[in-house]
Amino acid sequence: xxxxKLLQELESYIDLHINLMEFPLQKSADFNLYxxxxxxxxxxxxxxxxxxxFKEVLLRYIDDKNVSDAEIYTRAGIDRRHFxxxxxxxxxxxxxxxVAALCLALELNADDTDTLLNAAGYSLSDSDTSDLxxxxxxxxxxxxxxxxxxxxxxxxxxxxx
Numbered sequence: 001x002x003x004x005k006l007l008q009e010l011e012s013y014i015d016l017h018i019n020l021m022e023f024p025l026q027k028s029a030d031f032n033l034y035x036x037x038x039x040x041x042x043x044x045x046x047x048x049x050x051x052x053x054f055k056e057v058l059l060r061y062i063d064d065k066n067v068s069d070a071e072i073y074t075r076a077g078i079d080r081r082h083f084x085x086x087x088x089x090x091x092x093x094x095x096x097x098x099v100a101a102l103c104l105a106l107e108l109n110a111d112d113t114d115t116l117l118n119a120a121g122y123s124l125s126d127s128d129t130s131d132l133x134x135x136x137x138x139x140x141x142x143x144x145x146x147x148x149x150x151x152x153x154x155x156x157x158x159x160x161x
Contacts, residue, residue, distance in 0.1 A: 002154065007151070013135075014129055017135075054099075054120040055090075058086065058102060058119075059087070065106055067106075069087070074105075075105035076105035076145065077101055082098075094120060097160045099120045100134055101145060104145050105143070107141075108138070109141075133157070136151075137151070145160060
């Protein structure tokens with residue numbers, strides 16, 4: 001059970017970050033991007049900007065932490081078959097909640113969490129309460145998935161599997 005002080009601190013954290021930023025809408029340009037860019041320029045751009053895949057980033061963090069795959073997927077609440085699919089399927093894109101569970105299992109700091117989430121095509125938003133709860137626990141270096149799920153449940157939000 002989460003103590004009252006922690007819940008109050010979590011509520012304050014969410015209130016502080018929930019509407020922190022507003023972004024103006026950008027007007028779309030009135031030109032055809034495909035006509036403007038030559039395919040070689042586009043290919044060069046992609047080659048220069050491409051980052052490592054989710055699988056590569058995940059496996060690097062596991063190696064850096066010097067822990068076994070089994071230890072990580074067990075802590076993350078992921079079964080062996082699912083982890084095997086992540087490991088063996090090229091360009092596999094897990095759900096955001098799966099990536100979040102892996103971040104907690106690996107005890108990643110905020111920057112590394114962003115890196116792993118970005119590798120899977122996700123990010124944490126300051127306008128989403130679930131994301132704020134995850135950020136709060138990571139900022140506090142509290143990586144227990146059960147405690148995070150208790151906090152999510154307290155706010156009537158979907159828990160991390």
